[in-house]
Amino acid sequence: CPGIVVLEGRHEIYRCFTSALWEILRRYAPALECLLDEAFCDFTGTGTAYPDFLELGRRLRREIRDEVGLAVTVGIGRNRMLSKLAAKSVKPDGLRLLAPEEEEPFLLSLPVGKIPGVGPKTRELFADMNVRTVREFREIPLRTLEAMLGKVGAALYERARGRDTRAVHEREIPRSISRETTFHEATADRGEIDGMFTYLLDRAMRAARQLGLKVRTVKAKIRYSDWRDEEAARSFPATAVDEEVLPVVRALYRGLYARRVTLRHVGLVLSNFTPDDGQLALFDDGRLQRLHGAVDAVRDKFGDGAIVAGRAIDLLSRLPKDAYGYVLRTPSLTK
Structure with a gap:
């Protein structure tokens, strides 16, 4: 053209x-x-x-x-x-x-x-x-x-018979949902970095599910200790399941982290949302959706810190934790 x-x-x-x-x-x-x-x-x-x-x-x-x-x-x-x-x-x-x-x-x-x-x-x-x-x-x-x-x-x-009982709710789809934090000390420890990205994604995806949304794009961001920033994004089929987004996040940040310099700040941004109408992919038995529904219900009752999952468990020996989750340097994630 x-x-x-x-x-x-x-x-x-x-x-x-x-x-x-x-x-x-x-x-x-x-x-x-x-x-x-x-x-x-x-x-x-x-x-x-x-x-x-x-x-x-x-x-x-x-x-x-x-x-x-x-x-x-x-x-x-x-x-x-x-x-x-x-x-x-x-x-x-x-x-x-x-x-x-x-x-x-x-x-x-x-x-x-x-x-x-x-x-x-x-x-x-x-x-x-x-x-x-x-x-x-x-x-x-x-x-x-x-x-x-x-x-x-x-x-x-x-x-197909013209029946739709979904109510009109007072809500607006956000342009993006971001979660990011600064490490207490700059680090090059891959386990700590991977655990933090896992934790940030867990919190961001929970926020999306609370709004009844699926996400189609994620952006990973890193900041080196010399204040140089790098970021990259990738799109994928709409999902509300962490396990379908986490491999994308890992591939993004591992591609970004190419220097022998410690990191002081990491973050991610979810965007390109679509309403979650409950439709499952073909041959998807809905097991992960039910799992996250159960985990979200526990956290609703006992706080986000009640369950720590995946690589985020690696942060237990590194960060203080309360009922709201890990106590980070980002106030919006502490409570």
């Missing part, structure tokens, strides 16, 4: 525009859930204040264009899934209200990959079964889907 123009991203500017957009929505919506580039508004019980939701959609689009200068697409439906599907059908810069009597023909004509929670691998699985549309997907019994995909199969069964 000889004429291609590549522009640098300016996330701080994008953040300002989306914040302004969300503020307009908050003028009207009793409940608002903001994600990276979309928001869900719950207008349950507002029929008296807003008797015509199509007109409300026009008003929102008009105010956003006038005040923020952005064109937006608005989809209206009786639940979050149907509203999102309605919006996708009229992108870009469109408006659609999916009335109850339109839901059935609309859903039946959709490709099965349009059902929220059906990823590329799952779509390939159904394609091998010659199931390509929602109409064909509905022919699969609930028990068969549960046997194939577990609880995800049960969720897909409901969604």
Whole structure:
């Protein structure tokens, strides 16, 4: 592409525009859930204040264009899934209200990959079964889907019938989650460095799971004792499981640490988030997800310091520890 123009991203500017957009929505919506580039508004019980939701959609689009200068697409439906599907059908810069009597023909004509929670691998699985549309997907019994995909199969069964009980929660996906610290003394000990990266990732991934997120990019950072900084990042399939991210972190920092100089500071940044819809990778039995769910439940009750896992155990003889975990030089990680 000889004429291609590549522009640098300016996330701080994008953040300002989306914040302004969300503020307009908050003028009207009793409940608002903001994600990276979309928001869900719950207008349950507002029929008296807003008797015509199509007109409300026009008003929102008009105010956003006038005040923020952005064109937006608005989809209206009786639940979050149907509203999102309605919006996708009229992108870009469109408006659609999916009335109850339109839901059935609309859903039946959709490709099965349009059902929220059906990823590329799952779509390939159904394609091998010659199931390509929602109409064909509905022919699969609930028990068969549960046997194939577990609880995800049960969720897909409901969604293919237009049923989605997920509530709109007041939350916003962060741009990144970072955890970093300065060593009490500069070190070249690979065991200590590896243990610290393991601990920092453990804390960052727990924060992501608490927000109901999966991560798709991680960045590792190191600072030598002569104050020279190095960093590198890598992306991967979305996950909320530490064990799938830790090998990436280790490969990154081991590639960065190439000088015979001690390190004084290490850190990592998780980013490129996506909501965790409970979908598992094909042939994933969910064992690690259940393990982390159990560990998180123990930590919720007894504190982060109740369980120390993996290479982070190597830090037990090096750092003081309390109910919140290791006492680091980074206050935000101490409590």
